[in-house]
Amino acid sequence: MSYPLLEFKKEIIDEVKRVVEVSEELIEIEVPSEERGDFALPCYSLSPTLEKDPESIAEFIAGKIELNRGEFDQAGPYLNFKTDEHHLSRETIRGCLEKKEDFGELSPKEKKIMIEHTSANPNGPLHVGRARNPIIGDTLARIYEKIGYDVERQYYVNDIGRQMAILTWGRQNLDEEDLTPLQRDKEDYDLVRYYQKASQMLEEDEGLETEIRSLIRAMEEGDDEVFHSLKKNSETVLSGITRSLERLNIHFDSYQHESSFIVDGSVQEVIEMLSKLKETDKEEGALFFNLDDDKIFVTREDGTNLYPARDIAYHIWKAERADELIDILGEDHKNHGEFIKNALLSLDIDPIPEIVFYSFVSFEGEEMSTRKGTYVTLDEFMDTAEEKAREEILKRRDDLSEEVVGEIAEKVGISAVRYNVIRVQPRKPIDFRWDEALNFQGDSAPFIQYSYARTHGILEKAEEGLELDGLNLEGLEDGEVRLLRKIAELPLVLLKTAENNAPHLMARYAYELAAEFNQFYRDYPVLDSDEKRKERLAIVKSFSYSMESVLDTLGMKKTKKM
RNA sequence: GGGCGUGUGGCCUAGUCUGGAUAUGGCGACAGCCUCCUAAGCUGUAGCUCAGGGGUUCAAAUCCCCUCACGCCCGCCA
DSSP: OOOHHHHHHHHHHHHHHHHHOOOGGGOOOBOOOGGGOSEEEEOGGGHHHHTSOHHHHHHHHHHHOOOSSEEEEEETTEEEEEEOHHHHHHHHHHHHHHHGGGTTOOOOOOOEEEEEOOOOOTTSOOBTTTTHHHHHHHHHHHHHHHTTOEEEEEEEEOOSSHHHHHHHHHHHHOOGGGSOOOSSSSHHHHHHHHHHHHHHHHHHOTTHHHHHHHHHHHHHTTOHHHHHHHHHHHHHHHHHHHHHHHHTTOOOSEEEETHHHHHTSHHHHHHHHHHTSTTEEEETTEEEEEETTEEEEOBOTTSOBOHHHHHHHHHHHHHTTOSEEEEEEEGGGHHHHHHHHHHHHHTTOSSOOEEEEEOOEEETTBOOBTTTTBOOBHHHHHHHHHHHHHHHHHHHOSSSOHHHHHHHHHHHHHHHHHHHHHTSOTTSOEEEOHHHHTOOSSSSHHHHHHHHHHHHHHHTTOOOOOOGGGOOOTTOOHHHHHHHHHHHTHHHHHHHHHHHTOTHHHHHHHHHHHHHHHHHHHHOOSTTOGGGHHHHHHHHHHHHHHHHHHHHHTTOOOOSOO
């Protein structure tokens, strides 16, 4: 099994290469507007190498090229290629019926990729802003899996360090009655109150700083009691965080604890390796790495290690276990990310990570901070999304049981949260507003889910099985071919999304696919279409499978009723 | 002050890396479409010259320089 558009693109590249004898990098195939064709070759970039004007090159290629899978025409300096519609339709339907909800998947690559995402400090519940991280990471993980990678999703648990020391101090010294009332019956909501109160006290009383410091030192020096106390608190909050994420359809394959790199001595080794580099120097006994004009400190003057050192140890550990690495980091870590890459390069470590940075999310124009307690938690946001979904369902349906309404609301709520976060390019800032985030019309999760639900209105009433062999695909109408063509794009989109680590492309595709189906649905009756019924059912079924694949890739939920 | 990033119709957004053929789509607005597989849908109209200025090029939203606005970073915190 292979995919018609992938094959066609490959054929074009091979043929152009054969005809003009240039290296493959010079052949830039782009996707033109729909009416021009499936692919286009602008000949401008070949002009310098071939020492001819673009139009003559186009003419030259047009005269020599031979394609089995489609045709082409010359338009000035462009060549436009259009695949054979019948072949495209047949192969796309065949692909969908064979692969079903895995449509779009590519053969295994024998490559391991480790995707680190979230890695939020376990000091309180996840807020919507932070949730951008797991949603980007998990979506990329799903995409890499689909194109054949062996994927490991990893949470790096910052179970030591200052923030955990503050939480632990709070747990040791504060009583329940000192705290704000419990917002939600969940362990992360419980413990964050200790963290917030302790942070607040620390701001008012600098004397507490020494107590925090001594907790950190005790931990690093291997004080068992302190160590276990920190770990216990971090594990408790972590379990609250992961429960929230599971609700968002996100899970991890492994957890790696920051403390482990201190315990096993690897941080010390890293510090020794770093100290031998020409990029490092010491200032009053503290080791730092020169990053352009910045000094990135990796140890304190008392010799205790700092987060950058531990993160290098972690990345070396990761590099030994995977062929490719991806880190999802907030924009506040840009500098740190540069340091990690530069330091790993200097240490001759391979692979170094690809880092996806995302900008922060504000809410109704306000910044969110765990320390200050100014945030909307992921749980709250999802509750509201579900509630809103419920209202919308009840506006339209009065024939569903409360249980069914609840199920659909949950599916729509989860999907809306994920979709609204992933549809925007990571590096762009997002300002969440309830009315926009929970707008269920147009470019939204329910729009996409609804297109899928519509297929079931049809498929459940049609009981016959589907056989590719009995179909007459010669006389398909424009809108039918257009839908199949859009379905056929899926593998191309998956590849491009992974290549650029740009998951928003996948979201955009999901919307376009759904929109194309909605037009088909309007124009072509299926069940009453007599002589075209079988063919149209096959198209609906193909769309249904491809949409299942797309929804799964975005971590969204499918629903047969809405 | 320095570094990084962002700035596309009233609002949100694609395209920017890899310069090219009429700048993508949504929300909102206005005008239409349910005796017919779920109207959370579909169709049409109006609206942007791509923050501003300069430059490179046959060609710039896309590359370079300057300016403005906003965000993030500039800790022996993480």
